[in-house]
Amino acid sequence: MTLVALHAHSVRAILGNSEVLHGVDLALSQGRWTSIVGPNGAGKSTLLKVLAGLIPHSGTVTLLGQPLASLPIRMRAQQLAWLGQNESSADDLTVFDVAMLGRLPHQPWLSSPSAADHSAVELALRATQAWDWRARALGQLSGGERQRVLLARALAVQAKVLLMDEPLANLDPPHQADWLGIVQALVEQGVTVVSVLHEVSMALHADSVVVMAEGRVQHHGAAHHPDTHVAVEAVFGGRLAIHSVGDQWVALPRL
Amino acid sequence: MILTTMRLSDGLVALIAILLSVCAPAGSAQALQVTDDRGVTVTLPAPPLRVVSLLPSLTELVCALDQCQRLVGVDRYSNFPASVRALPQVGGGLDPSIEAVVALKPDVVLMATSSRAGERLQALGIKVVALEPKTHADVRRVLEKVGALLGVDDAQRVWRVIDAGVSAAAQSLPPAARNTRVYFEVNNGPYAAGESSFIGETLTRLGVKNIVPAKLGPFPKLNPEFVVRANPDLVMVGDYNYVGMEQRPGWSGMRALREKRVCLFNRDEADMLVRAGPRMADGARLMARCIADKARTP
Amino acid sequence: MMNQRASAIGLVLLLIAAVLALVGAGVGSTGFEGVLHAMDEPVALQILWDIRLPRTLGAWVAGALLGLAGAVAQGLFRNPLADPYLLGSASGASLGVALSLVLFGVSPFATQWLLRLGLTAGAFAGAVAGVLLTLTLARGVQHTLRLLLAGVIVGVVLGAAKELIMLARPDFLQSMQSFMLGSTGYVGWSACNIMLGTWMLCMAVAWALSPVLDGLALGEATAASLGLPLARLRRGLVAVLALATGTAVAQTGLVAFVGLAAPHLVRSVVKTSHGRLILLSSLMGGALLMAADILARWVIAPQELPVGVLTAVLGGGYLLWLMHRRVTARGLL
Numbered sequence: 003m004t005l006v007a008l009h010a011h012s013v014r015a016i017l018g019n020s021e022v023l024h025g026v027d028l029a030l031s032q033g034r035w036t037s038i039v040g041p042n043g044a045g046k047s048t049l050l051k052v053l054a055g056l057i058p059h060s061g062t063v064t065l066l067g068q069p070l071a072s073l074p075i076r077m078r079a080q081q082l083a084w085l086g087q088n089e090s091s092a093d094d095l096t097v098f099d100v101a102m103l104g105r106l107p108h109q110p111w112l113s114s115p116s117a118a119d120h121s122a123v124e125l126a127l128r129a130t131q132a133w134d135w136r137a138r139a140l141g142q143l144s145g146g147e148r149q150r151v152l153l154a155r156a157l158a159v160q161a162k163v164l165l166m167d168e169p170l171a172n173l174d175p176p177h178q179a180d181w182l183g184i185v186q187a188l189v190e191q192g193v194t195v196v197s198v199l200h201e202v203s204m205a206l207h208a209d210s211v212v213v214m215a216e217g218r219v220q221h222h223g224a225a226h227h228p229d230t231h232v233a234v235e236a237v238f239g240g241r242l243a244i245h246s247v248g249d250q251w252v253a254l255p256r257l
Numbered sequence: 258m259i260l261t262t263m264r265l266s267d268g269l270v271a272l273i274a275i276l277l278s279v280c281a282p283a284g285s286a287q288a289l290q291v292t293d294d295r296g297v298t299v300t301l302p303a304p305p306l307r308v309v310s311l312l313p314s315l316t317e318l319v320c321a322l323d324q325c326q327r328l329v330g331v332d333r334y335s336n337f338p339a340s341v342r343a344l345p346q347v348g349g350g351l352d353p354s355i356e357a358v359v360a361l362k363p364d365v366v367l368m369a370t371s372s373r374a375g376e377r378l379q380a381l382g383i384k385v386v387a388l389e390p391k392t393h394a395d396v397r398r399v400l401e402k403v404g405a406l407l408g409v410d411d412a413q414r415v416w417r418v419i420d421a422g423v424s425a426a427a428q429s430l431p432p433a434a435r436n437t438r439v440y441f442e443v444n445n446g447p448y449a450a451g452e453s454s455f456i457g458e459t460l461t462r463l464g465v466k467n468i469v470p471a472k473l474g475p476f477p478k479l480n481p482e483f484v485v486r487a488n489p490d491l492v493m494v495g496d497y498n499y500v501g502m503e504q505r506p507g508w509s510g511m512r513a514l515r516e517k518r519v520c521l522f523n524r525d526e527a528d529m530l531v532r533a534g535p536r537m538a539d540g541a542r543l544m545a546r547c548i549a550d551k552a553r554t555p
Numbered sequence: 556m557m558n559q560r561a562s563a564i565g566l567v568l569l570l571i572a573a574v575l576a577l578v579g580a581g582v583g584s585t586g587f588e589g590v591l592h593a594m595d596e597p598v599a600l601q602i603l604w605d606i607r608l609p610r611t612l613g614a615w616v617a618g619a620l621l622g623l624a625g626a627v628a629q630g631l632f633r634n635p636l637a638d639p640y641l642l643g644s645a646s647g648a649s650l651g652v653a654l655s656l657v658l659f660g661v662s663p664f665a666t667q668w669l670l671r672l673g674l675t676a677g678a679f680a681g682a683v684a685g686v687l688l689t690l691t692l693a694r695g696v697q698h699t700l701r702l703l704l705a706g707v708i709v710g711v712v713l714g715a716a717k718e719l720i721m722l723a724r725p726d727f728l729q730s731m732q733s734f735m736l737g738s739t740g741y742v743g744w745s746a747c748n749i750m751l752g753t754w755m756l757c758m759a760v761a762w763a764l765s766p767v768l769d770g771l772a773l774g775e776a777t778a779a780s781l782g783l784p785l786a787r788l789r790r791g792l793v794a795v796l797a798l799a800t801g802t803a804v805a806q807t808g809l810v811a812f813v814g815l816a817a818p819h820l821v822r823s824v825v826k827t828s829h830g831r832l833i834l835l836s837s838l839m840g841g842a843l844l845m846a847a848d849i850l851a852r853w854v855i856a857p858q859e860l861p862v863g864v865l866t867a868v869l870g871g872g873y874l875l876w877l878m879h880r881r882v883t884a885r886g887l888l
Contacts, residue, residue: 056776079782089774091633094826103769107782112763139826155773159781334725349722445674445730447740473858478733481740482606483584483857486598497659498730501673506743507605524726 006067007032007163007194008053013061015048022048023059024217030210032066032162035185035195037205037225040214040237046198047087047167049214053196054084054165065163079107083159085152085166093141097151100140101127104158126157129184145172153181157188164188166197170204182207202234202242202253213237226251291406293387294370301384304408305364311350311374314390314534315367316341318403321415321535327407330361336528337536359383365406390533393423393458400535415535422538426545427463434552435464440489440513443531445498446478455533459541465491465548481505489513491551493520493544495527520547561831564824568838572615575845579611582849584857605743613742613806614848614862615841616750618813620757620803622840625814626821626833627761627796630768631789632699639800639814642702642793643685643709648804650713651681652734653720656727675746675805678734682801685709686793696789736861737810739848746806753802757795758837764791765830772829811863813840816870823877843870 008030015023022045030036030053038046051057055070055078063070065082083104092100104126105119115123127133130150140148149172156164170178182204185195189209199205206225213221213233221233231244234253243256289301309330310316316335319328331341332350347357351372358366358374359381366378370387378385386406390399397416404412439460441450450456452467454475460467468487469477485507492513494502499521503509513519522530522543530540580603581587624639632641640646655677659669669677690696693705721728767788770778779785803810817840821832847865854860 051776054776054780056779075779075784076782079780082780084777084780086774086776086780089776090772091774092769092772094822094832095769095772095828096826099769099828100773103766103773103781106766106770141826152773443729444727444733446733446738448729448733477858478861480584480852480857480859482602485602485606486584495726497656497727500655500659500669501741504673504743505741506609506746507602510601510605527726 005032006030007034007065008196009062009064010049010053011062011064013049013052013059013063015045015052015057015059017048017057022217023052025061026052026217026219028212028219028222030194030196030212032194033189033192034209035189035197035207036210036212037208038196038198038212038214039200039202039205039234040220041239042200043216044214044237045217046214050084050165050167050196050198054082056084076107079159079161081161082163082165083156083161085156085164085169087168088149088152088171090140090148090152093139095140096137097127097132097140097143097154098123098136100151101132101136101154101158104155107159107161122158122160123154126154127151129157129187130154131180146174146177149173150177153184157184162192163194164196166195168200169197170199170201178204202244203251206244206251206253289406289408291386291402293385293402294389295375295387297387299365299384299386301365301406305384305406307362307364308407309347309358309361309363309366310335311347311353311366311368311372312389313337313350313528314396314532315369315388315399315403317532317534317536318390318396318400319367319407321400321419322404322407322409322411324407324409329363330358336525355381367403392455392533393462393537396533396535396537419535419538423459423462423541426538426541429542429545430464430549434548437465437548437552438468438487438490439465439548440468440484440487440492442492442494442498442502443476447481447484448476449479449484451475451477455537456530459530459537459544463541463545463548481508484508485511491518491520491548493522493547496521496523518551520544520551558827558831560825561827561835564821565835565838568835568842571842572838572845575842575849576611576615579614579845579849579852580607582853582856583607586853586856609744609747610739610742610852611845611848613747613750614739615845616747616754617739617742617803617807617810618817618844619837619841620750620754620799621810621813621844622817623754623757623761623833623837624796624799624803625816625840626818626829626836627768627792627799628814629818630765630771630829630832631792631796632703633771634703635819636815638812639796640710640809642706642796643689643713644682644797644800644804645685645809646710646713646717647685647688648678648682648801648809649731649735650717650720651677651679651684653717653727653731654681656730657720657724674734678808679801679805682804683797685713686797686801688713690793695786696793697786733861734808735863737808737863737866738851738859738861739807740859742806750802750806753798754837757799758834760791761795761833762830764788764795765828765833767792768829807844807862809863810844810866812867812870813844816866816874817843819874820870820877 006029010026010028013023013026014021026049040046052059053063101123102115105122127136130153132150132154153169188195205211208225211225211230212219215237220237221230223230235242235244241256242253244251244253290298292298306327307329308327310319310328311332313335316331317337320338325340328344330345330347332353333346333348334350335341348354350369353374355377365384365386367386368375369389375385375387388399388402390396400416401412441456443450449469451469451473452471457467468489490513503514508514526543529536621639628637628639628641629635652674655669655674689705689709693701721731767783770781770783818836821835821839844866847869848862851860851862851865
C-alpha cells in the first residue's frame with residue numbers, strides 16, 4: 003500500500019475574480035513521479051500552487067499525513083520544494099549563491115552555510131551541470147542555463163516532495179533528457195515529484211498522469227494505461243494523438 | 258460795416274477757441290506719461306481713479322501719498338495700512354487672478370517687474386505700470402513716479418519726511434552703540450541680510466556695522482561657521498526663525514546669544530523692516546530702539 | 556571571489572571616507588584652511604570641534620543612512636528606480652517642517668516645545684507619519700505595487716498640503732527651500748550621535764533581514780516556498796526604511812539622489828548578495844554625501860550651495876559616464 007504524499011480534498015481556489023479550481027480531490031503517492039497535463043487555463047499551475055501551500059484555497063491539503071495549513075512554514079519548506087515559472091530578477095547573484103538560497107529552510111537564522119549546505123549545493127549544481135560556472139552571475143547566463151540553475155536551487159532543498167511548474171522552459175532536448183534522468187534518480191531515492199508539463203510526451207514518462215481541464219481533474223491514472231491516453235487526447239479536443247515509438251509513448255498533434 | 262463783421266468773426270473765433278479749450282477731453286496737455294522699471298512708457302489720459310496694486314510696498318506708497326481711496330483692489334500680501342485689508346484681494350502679487358483684476362475695471366495696475374501677469378493684462382487693454390523698489394534710492398524714485406502717475410505733487414515732501422525720520426533714528430543712537438556689529442538673519446538657512454540689501458542699507462544709515470560684507474550679495478546663504486567666527490555684538494532675527502538658534506552647534510558660545518543681545522521681531526514688524534516702502538523710517542526707528550537697548554556699553 | 560572583491564571595495568570606500576573627513580575638517584568659512592593652522596587659536600579650535608567635525612562626520616552618516624535605505628528600497632520593490640523617499644517619507648517630513656514653522660507663535664505650548672525640539676522633531680515625526688499613512692492606504696506590506704502606488708499618492712497629497720501652507724505663509728518659503736535642498740549646516744555632535752546610533756541599528760536589522768531580499772529576487776512565490784515569513788520580514792524592512800530615511804531627513808533635509816545612486820554605483824563595480832549590497836551601498840552613500848558636502852561648503856565660501864544640488868551633479872554625472880562607457884563598449888546604439 004503506497005503512502006500518500008500529497009492529498010487534496012475538495013479544493014477550490016479563486017484567481018482574480020473567478021473560481022479556477024472547482025472542487026479537486028486528488029491523492030498523490032509517495033516516491034512516485036506524477037505529471038499534470040491539460041490545455042491552457044485548466045488550472046494546472048493553480049493546483050500546484052495550492053499543493054505547495056502558496057495560495058489561499060478552501061478545502062484541505064495534507065502533506066505527508068499532516069494538514070498543510072497547520073504546518074509551520076519552515077517545516078513545510080524543509081519537506082516541500084517548489085520550482086515556479088521564471089519570475090526571477092536575481093541577476094546579480096552568482097550561480098552558487100542562487101543555489102545556496104535553496105538551503106534557507108535548513109539554515110538557522112543569521113548563520114553562515116554549513117558543510118552540509120555546501121555539499122548539498124555542490125550535488126545539486128553538478129546534477130544540473132552548472133557546477134563549472136558557479137561563480138558567474140545569473141544575469142550573464144542564457145535562458146536554458148538559468149533554468150538549470152533555478153532547478154539546482156530547488157534540488158538543493160533536498161526535500162521529500164518536489165513540485166515543479168513548467169521546469170523544461172528554455173531547455174534544449176539534451177537538457178530535457180538530463181532533467182528526465184534527474185527526476186528518475188530522485189524517484190529512486192524516494193522523493194515524490196509532481197510536475198506540470200505542457201510537453202505531453204515528456205509527461206508520459208511519469209509514473210502517473212493527472213489530466214485536468216476547466217478546473218477539474220478529468221482523469222488520474224498510470225501513464226502507460228490506455229485509459230490515460232484516451233483522457234489526454236480527449237482533453238485536448240482530439241487535436242492530439244498518442245503513439246507508441248519504441249518503448250516510449252509520444253504525443254503528436256493530429257494534423 | 259466791415260468793422261462790425263470783423264468783430265463778429267473775431268468774437269466767433271474767440272468763442273470757438275474758448276469752447277474748444279474748455280470742452281476738449283484732457284488732451285495732450287493733461288496726458289500723463291510714466292516710464293516704469295521695465296523701460297516701458299505708459300500713457301494715461303488722466304490721473305487714474307481706480308488703482309489696483311499687486312505689490313505691498315506699492316500699496317503702502319499709494320497710501321503714503323494719501324491716495325488710499327483710489328485703491329480698488331490689492332494682492333493677497335498687502336496688509337498695511339489696515340484699511341486695505343477690506344479691499345478685494347485678487348490673488349498673489351506674481352500670479353493674480355486676471356479675471357478678478359479685470360472685473361475691478363482699473364485705470365491702472367501697479368505691479369512688480371518680475372510678474373508675468375503684466376503681459377496678459379496689457380493684452381486685455383489694461384494699463385500696467387511695473388515698479389519694484391529694492392533700495393533706499395528706489396523708494397524715493399518710485400515714490401516720485403507713483404506721485405506723478407497719480408497726479409499728486411506731494412511726493413517730494415513725503416520723501417523728505419521719511420528721510421528725516423531715518424536720520425532722526427540714526428541720531429537717536431548713543432555714540433557708544435555706533436560701532437555695534439550686527440547680524441541680521443532673514444531666514445533659516447541661515448540666510449543673512451547683507452550690506453547691499455534694503456535692511457543692510459538701513460543698518461548702514463543707522464551707523465552700525467554689518468558682519469556680512471556687500472560683496473556676498475544681498476541675501477547670502479552663509480556657512481554657520483562664518484557667523485560664529487564673526488562674533489557679532491547683536492543678533493536681529495524674526496521670532497519664528499529664532500527657534501533653535503541656541504542649539505545650533507557652536508552657536509551657544511556666541512557672545513550675543515549668551516548675553517541675550519537678540520532683537521526679536523514679530524511678523525508685522527518683520528514685514529515693515531523688509532519692505533522697501535514708506536515705513537522705512539518706522540523700521541529704522543524700531544531697529545534703533547532695539548540697538549540702543551541691547552548693544553554693549555563698554 | 557566576488558566576496559573578496561566586495562570586501563576590497565568596502566575598504567576602499569572607508570579609506571575614501573577617512574581622507575574626505577580630513578579634508579572636510581579643513582574646509583571652513585574661508586575655504587580650505589589646514590587643520591594644523593587651527594591648532595593655534597582656541598576659537599578656531601573650538602569651531603573645528605563644535606562645527607566642522609560634526610558636520611563632516613554627520614554628512615557621512617546621513618549619506619550612509621540614505622545609501623542603506625536606498626538599497627533596501629530597491630530590494631524590497633525589486634525596482635532599480637526605487638529610492639528611500641518612495642513611501643511618503645520625504646513629503647511627510649516637508650509637511651512636518653512646514654507645520655512646525657506655522658505652529659510657532661500660535662500657542663505658547665507649541666512654541667515652547669518647538670524651541671526645545673527644534674525643526675528636526677517635526678521633520679522626523681512627519682517622515683514617520685508619511686510612511687504610516689502609506690502603509691495604511693496600501694493595507695499592509697504584502698502587495699508591492701499597491702505600496703508603490705500608495706506612496707506616490709501620499710507624496711502628491713502631502714506635497715500639495717505643504718504647498719498650500721507655503722502659499723498662505725510665503726515668509727517661510729526660503730526656510731522651506733533650504734530644507735528641501737538639504738544642508739548639513741546645523742548638524743552638531745548630538746545629531747551625529749543620533750544618526751550613528753540609528754545607522755548601527757538599521758544596518759544590523761537590514762543585514763539580518765537581507766536573505767529575504769535575496770529570496771524575493773527569485774520571485775515571491777519561491778520566497779514563500781522557502782519558508783520565509785514574508786509579511787513579517789517586509790514590515791521589518793519597511794520599518795528600517797522609515798527609520799533610516801526619517802532620521803537622515805530630519806537632520807540634513809531632503810538630500811536628493813544619494814539613496815537612488817549609491818546602490819547603482821555599487822552594482823556597477825561588484826555584483827553581490829543583498830546583505831553586502833546594503834553595507835556597501837551605505838558606505839558609498841556616506842562617501843558621496845561627504846564629498847558633496849565638502850564641495851557645497853568650499854566652492855563659494857563663506858556662502859554655501861545646497862548640498863542636494865551637488866549630490867545630483869556628482870552622482871548623476873558619474874552614472875552618466877558609466878552609462879556612456881557601457882553603451883560604447885557594447886557598441887549599442
